[in-house]
Each structure stands twice: as C-alpha cells, then as structure tokens.
Amino acid sequence: MLKPLISRMGGKSKLRKTIIGMIPEHSCYVELFFGAGWVYFGKEKSKVEVINDIDRELVNLFKMLKYHAEEVRRLMTYEICSRDIFSEYKNIDINSLTDIQRAIRFIYLLSQSFASKGDNFGYGTTGMPGPQIFNTENLLKIKERLRNTYIENLNFEEIIKKYDRPHTFFFCDPPYFETKGYKDKFTEEYHIKLRDLLRNVEGKFILTINDHKQVREWYKGFNIIEAEVGYSVCKDNKGRRKFKELIITNY
Ligand SMILES: C[S@@+](CC[C@H](N)C(=O)[O-])C[C@H]1O[C@@H](n2cnc3c(N)ncnc32)[C@H](O)[C@@H]1O
Structure with a gap:
C-alpha cells in the first residue's frame, strides 16, 4: 500500500x-x-x-507528478520549513508560477499547515517540521501508479x-x-x-x-x-x- x-x-x-x-x-x-x-x-x-x-491545484500536482516527477523531486529537496516562506507561498499570485512551481507550492502549503488546510503555518514543540516535504522516497512510486490513470478535474x-x-x-x-x-x-x-x-x-x-x-x-x-x-x-x-x-x- x-x-x-x-x-x-x-x-x-x-x-x-x-x-x-x-x-x-x-x-x-x-x-x-x-x-x-x-x-x-x-x-x-x-x-x-x-x-x-x-481542486485545480490538486489535479495540477498529480499531472506534474505524472509528467515531471524528477523535477518536482529535485525542487522539493531545496525547501525548508519557514513561516516566511509559508506566507510568501500563500500570498503569491499563482499565475506568476509555472505548473511545476504551483505543484511545489501546493505540497508546501498543505504539509506545513495546521490540519493540512493550507491556511495557517503549523508548528509545535513536540514534532519535527512537516517531514513530507523532505520525504521524496514515494514520489517515483506514486508517479508509476499514476501512469495509466485518467486524471480529471x-x-x-x-x-x-x-x-x-x-x-x-x-x-x-x-x-x-x-x-x-x-x-x-x-x-x-x-x-x-x-x-x-x-x-x-x-x-x-x-x-x-x-x-x-x-x-x-x-x-x-x-x-x-x-x-x-x-x-x-x-x-x-x-x-x-x-x-x-x-x-x-x-x-
Ligand atoms: C473528503 S475529501 C476526499 C478525501 C479522500 N478520500 C482521501 O482519502 O484523501 C473531499 C474532496 O472532494 C473535493 N471536492 C469538493 N467538491 C467537489 C465537487 N463538486 N466535485 C468533485 N470534487 C469535489 C475536494 O477538493 C476534496 O479534495
């Protein structure tokens, strides 16, 4: 699974x-x-x-994984967990981003927010910052899984x-x-x-x-x-x- x-x-x-x-x-x-x-x-x-x-951003993420998983993975390795970056991503005009950048932004906002809602920066004193953002292991398996699937929006x-x-x-x-x-x-x-x-x-x-x-x-x-x-x-x-x-x- x-x-x-x-x-x-x-x-x-x-x-x-x-x-x-x-x-x-x-x-x-x-x-x-x-x-x-x-x-x-x-x-x-x-x-x-x-x-x-x-959700257009969600579907864009899966499309980017399907076609550009390596590049998504490469860009994700540069991300760090920061309130400032969270705020920049949240407030940016998404039309100024490429589709791949939009996918990274989407993963970032979900993985670094409270209850994965993308609204408020999530932080705490008992857990490390959102591990998903650094965990790229599954990405290629997910891409493989998506290969023969119709993705609709x-x-x-x-x-x-x-x-x-x-x-x-x-x-x-x-x-x-x-x-x-x-x-x-x-x-x-x-x-x-x-x-x-x-x-x-x-x-x-x-x-x-x-x-x-x-x-x-x-x-x-x-x-x-x-x-x-x-x-x-x-x-x-x-x-x-x-x-x-x-x-x-x-x-
Ligand atoms: C409860 S979540 C699904 C959770 C999913 N089963 C999982 O395991 O993660 C509901 C999803 O429905 C999508 N959604 C909301 N309104 C919709 C609509 N009118 N047509 C299709 N999808 C919609 C939302 O974007 C959201 O991702």
Missing part, C-alpha cells in the same frame, strides 16, 4: 483497509472526490482507473455521467455534511444531487460520509454500515473526538 504524498481533510487513512475490502468486482474504478487518494493508493490496480477532484456530476457503466465502480468520499473546516462548501443541494445520481447509476458505488440523521434519511433503502473513526482537526482536546462514519453501498 502506498502512502499518499499529501494530507487532506477527511482523508481515509484509518478506513482505507475496510473500504478496500468492500470493493466489488469491476473493471473501471472511478474516484469522484480524490483528495489525498488513500483508497486509490492502497488498492490493487483496476483495468481502467479514473481519479477526479474539483470536473464536477462530480459530469464524471458520473461520463463514466457510468455496469462494469464501473464509484468510490465517493465527498466533503462531510454540515461539518466545519472544508475549504469548498458542499451544500445540501450538492449532497442531494449526488444521492439522486447514485440512486440511478448502472455501476456500483461505495459512499463514505459522516453519520448524520439527514444523511441516513437520504440513503434509506441502501446498505448502511457504521464505522467509528478518530479525527483530530482541532488544536484543543475538546475537538479531538471519535466520529461515526457511514459506509453506504448499492450492492
């Missing part, structure tokens, strides 16, 4: 083995909300694979419409419902749109989402499994709680 290069809020590091064990037979694997890609990087290759995320609706077939399996891990901290607001309207599309797909799907009364209502009639996962996206201990998550399937 490969470890992703970046962290992302809601990443499935703790749940990936369970999810992978539940993936049904398929020949086309489609991940609608890729993020860091814990499941994709952990599972066996499928015949055809598609990864999608609406579309809204989930379009991906479902384009790739839905009886032999398709969709892994769907959207931003949680009514949960603070996500950069893009994934509204109730989006959640219902996703449910309506998933209800009618020819293929199979797994959806992972926070355990919420409303979500259970939307997916009444589907198979719902509960899973308990620990998350720590808060600086104080009060926010570090165990959360229940739902794994919903149509098979």
Whole structure:
C-alpha cells in the first residue's frame, strides 16, 4: 500500500483497509472526490482507473507528478520549513508560477499547515517540521501508479455521467455534511444531487460520509454500515473526538 504524498481533510487513512475490502468486482474504478487518494493508493490496480477532484491545484500536482516527477523531486529537496516562506507561498499570485512551481507550492502549503488546510503555518514543540516535504522516497512510486490513470478535474456530476457503466465502480468520499473546516462548501443541494445520481447509476458505488440523521434519511433503502473513526482537526482536546462514519453501498 502506498502512502499518499499529501494530507487532506477527511482523508481515509484509518478506513482505507475496510473500504478496500468492500470493493466489488469491476473493471473501471472511478474516484469522484480524490483528495489525498488513500483508497486509490492502497488498492490493487483496476483495468481502467479514473481519479477526479474539483481542486485545480490538486489535479495540477498529480499531472506534474505524472509528467515531471524528477523535477518536482529535485525542487522539493531545496525547501525548508519557514513561516516566511509559508506566507510568501500563500500570498503569491499563482499565475506568476509555472505548473511545476504551483505543484511545489501546493505540497508546501498543505504539509506545513495546521490540519493540512493550507491556511495557517503549523508548528509545535513536540514534532519535527512537516517531514513530507523532505520525504521524496514515494514520489517515483506514486508517479508509476499514476501512469495509466485518467486524471480529471470536473464536477462530480459530469464524471458520473461520463463514466457510468455496469462494469464501473464509484468510490465517493465527498466533503462531510454540515461539518466545519472544508475549504469548498458542499451544500445540501450538492449532497442531494449526488444521492439522486447514485440512486440511478448502472455501476456500483461505495459512499463514505459522516453519520448524520439527514444523511441516513437520504440513503434509506441502501446498505448502511457504521464505522467509528478518530479525527483530530482541532488544536484543543475538546475537538479531538471519535466520529461515526457511514459506509453506504448499492450492492
Ligand atoms: C473528503 S475529501 C476526499 C478525501 C479522500 N478520500 C482521501 O482519502 O484523501 C473531499 C474532496 O472532494 C473535493 N471536492 C469538493 N467538491 C467537489 C465537487 N463538486 N466535485 C468533485 N470534487 C469535489 C475536494 O477538493 C476534496 O479534495
């Protein structure tokens, strides 16, 4: 199993083995909300694979790894952990950067920020500065893994419409419902749109989402499994709680 290069809020590091064990037979694997890609990087290759995320910077990073992994690796070795550099990267006009520089900036901001949100410089007295930035070991393996994968940068609706077939399996891990901290607001309207599309797909799907009364209502009639996962996206201990998550399937 490969470890992703970046962290992302809601990443499935703790749940990936369970999810992978539940993936049904398929020949086309489609991940609608890729993020860091814990499941994709952990599972066996499928015949055809598609990864999608609406975040342009994330998709640019994977494209740069696919085509220019050596150069990304070379540039990463120059990076050091500094509040000033963090601030420069955060405030720079990305249109003034090359695509490779944009990829480095993206890794830098995620790996050096609190809870990988890219907003505030992360520092502490008990851990060394973001090790990922110096850890380039996995990079070539990740590049190899991405070689035969379609990388998409579309809204989930379009991906479902384009790739839905009886032999398709969709892994769907959207931003949680009514949960603070996500950069893009994934509204109730989006959640219902996703449910309506998933209800009618020819293929199979797994959806992972926070355990919420409303979500259970939307997916009444589907198979719902509960899973308990620990998350720590808060600086104080009060926010570090165990959360229940739902794994919903149509098979
Ligand atoms: C919970 S994260 C996915 C985490 C991922 N499963 C992992 O293991 O790292 C949700 C992702 O959905 C993406 N996203 C948000 N709105 C989207 C949309 N309308 N269409 C596609 N992707 C979207 C976000 O950019 C984010 O990376």
